[in-house]
Amino acid sequence: MARRTHKGEDDGTTSNNRLELIIEAAARMFDAKGYSATSTQDIANEVGLLKGSIYYYINSKEDLLFRIIEESHEGALRAIATVSHLDVGPLAKSYALVTTHVKVFHDDRVKHSVFFKEFRSLSDNRKEIIRGTGHAYSLFLRSILEEGQQVGQVDKALNPRMATAGIVGMLNSMSFWYQDGGSWGPENIGSQFAEQVVLGLVSEEYLLSSGGRKVLLETIRGELA
Structure with a gap:
């Protein structure tokens, strides 16, 4: 029929x-x-x-809110997939994850903004689904930092869990101040954030052996080119 x-x-x-x-x-x-x-x-x-x-x-209207927030998180999963396939070291992966995150945010800014403003409006079971994606992203970043500590690139004095929370918090803060068409474009923000993250993570020994801050960053950008 x-x-x-x-x-x-x-x-x-x-x-x-x-x-x-x-x-x-x-x-x-x-x-x-x-x-x-x-x-x-x-x-x-x-x-x-x-x-x-x-x-x-x-x-229901909540179906729309859930789809919007779900789609905003799909970008995070794409970022994980992109970075996980890179044949580079942990610091370069950290750099790449940050720049990819900023690009993903810029490309879908409105949906990311809705997530931070309206996540509380979801039902409890849907909140748990979304939290699962966020948890996967944090675990991926933390695994990069832990690998970096194992190979001597990342300062072993850093707490990987706390460092992960700090990096994610910095990236998520864009939802509250970023403006399309502003003087800081996504490429500039991505590279600035990525440099801050790398220089905040790198161990003194690895930094010295790499030739200093400028050479280290140039090397990483070369690896990712």
Whole structure:
């Protein structure tokens, strides 16, 4: 039996595209107005649907919030995949993870902003799903730092768990001050952050054997080129 099509609903050939438009519109509105202050009617109006038709694509407004936050975290998983395949040392991997993180944030800034503003609005079970992704990212970064300590690149006096929390906190802070079109572009921010991280992690012995700060950073950038 054929499914009845409602006004404002796709015939099935463009459903995925329409859902993405709804998600993008919801992200912009949640970021600008807040989750609680945005209604499904607001979102439907933004994409040219009747309010009832939007429920062809979602079951609830929270579904949209979850998809937005989930997509913001998919970038973190892509960053892990990219860096994990690099045939470079731990300090270079740290540098690459930071610059990749900044690029991922820039490319999907609105969804990342919604995550930090509205994560509390998710149901408990969905919060746990999102926390799992964040935990995987932190574990990956911590494993890089621990490897760096084992091979002598990273200062053994550093607590890897605390250093990881500090780096992640610095990167996540972009959600509160970054502006598109500002004087600090993503490439500049990424390289500045990455240099700060590397120089904060490197052991004195490895820094000296590498020829100093400038040479170390040039070597790392060369490895990643």
